[in-house]
Amino acid sequence: MIGYNARLKRDLNSGMGACMSEQGDTTGGLEGKLEDLKALSGDIRSCAVLSGDGELKGTRLGDGVERERATAMLAALAKLSERVARENGKEHTSQTRIKTDDGHVLLVRLEDGGTLAAMTNPDARVGLVLYDMRNARDEVQKSLQGEG
Amino acid sequence: MKKVLRRVALLGLLIGTAVAVRSYLEKSEAPGEEAVQLVFDDGSTHALYSRSVEAQEFTDIARKVVEIGL
Numbered sequence: 001m002i003g004y005n006a007r008l009k010r011d012l013n014s015g016m017g018a019c020m021s022e023q024g025d026t027t028g029g030l031e032g033k034l035e036d037l038k039a040l041s042g043d044i045r046s047c048a049v050l051s052g053d054g055e056l057k058g059t060r061l062g063d064g065v066e067r068e069r070a071t072a073m074l075a076a077l078a079k080l081s082e083r084v085a086r087e088n089g090k091e092h093t094s095q096t097r098i099k100t101d102d103g104h105v106l107l108v109r110l111e112d113g114g115t116l117a118a119m120t121n122p123d124a125r126v127g128l129v130l131y132d133m134r135n136a137r138d139e140v141q142k143s144l145q146g147e148g
Numbered sequence: 149m150k151k152v153l154r155r156v157a158l159l160g161l162l163i164g165t166a167v168a169v170r171s172y173l174e175k176s177e178a179p180g181e182e183a184v185q186l187v188f189d190d191g192s193t194h195a196l197y198s199r200s201v202e203a204q205e206f207t208d209i210a211r212k213v214v215e216i217g218l
Contacts, residue, residue, distance in 0.1 A: 066216050073213045080206055081186060084196075090188040097185045098210040105210040109189075119214055 030058035030143040033136060041132040043124035045103070049140055050075055052113030057144060078107055078115040095134070097126060108133045110141055183207050 030049060038044050038060050048059040054075030061067060081093040096107040104126050108116045116133055120126065180198030184206045187193050196203035 070213060070216055073209050073216075076209050077206065077213070080209070084186055084194065084202065085188055088188065088194055090190060090192070092189045093186050094189050095187045096206075098206045099181075099183050100207055100211045100214050102211065103214045105213050 029146075030140065031060070033139050033143050034058055034060040036139075037118075037132060037136040040136075041118075041129050043120045043126075043129050044118045044132075045120060047116070047118040048074060049110075049144070050078065050115045050117065051144075054078070057114065074105075074107075074115065074117045077105065077117075078109075081107060081109075095130060097130065104129075106130055106133060108137055110137060110144070112141070112144070114144065116140055 034047050034049065037047055046059075046061045048061060048071070049057045050071065051057050054071070056067065056071040059067060059071075061070060077096070077098065081096040085091065085093045092109055093107075094109050096105075098105045098107075099122075101122065103122050104120045104124060106118045106120065106126065106129060108130065110116060116137060118129060118133055120129055180200075180203075182195045183198040183203040184196035185193060186196075196206065198204075198207070
């Protein structure tokens, strides 16, 4: 995990976006961007990117995780979020934070309707993780466009 | 004297029952803690509390995601 001071110093020196792309260049692709996000935000235990129709585009889930099941559930959460947005007269949800006893599930909407999802521990600094996810969003989006 | 004590006991019982009923009602009406927070594209936020059906829809799925995803 990166300490606050090291993190602050690094962010001030290079800017968060620059940091993401610099690391992204070394690992490349969507998987690389997710690995970067996981490395940047130590509270993230696993993360994934879903397309607008719920297809898994990339993931940094732990070994032995049932990916299809996890994907279906993340897609269901994204749809629920959109439903709540519509019920409240809004177009979209830009981010969703769900708290459970065992951790948080965080969703950040991508421009094309896809979702960047992350799972954290219960004691995670959720605000900081969401900040990192929002910063990573553009890079993830670019990778998706590159792949498409 | 006995009559007075009986009345005091009865009054105590009534007050105790009223307090218990009120406490139960307050507890059952409380929305619970914030379980879900949504931020919309216009920057406004919406919170769902743990006792609401909507929040439970989210947390039921999220709990399974955390269980299998971590």
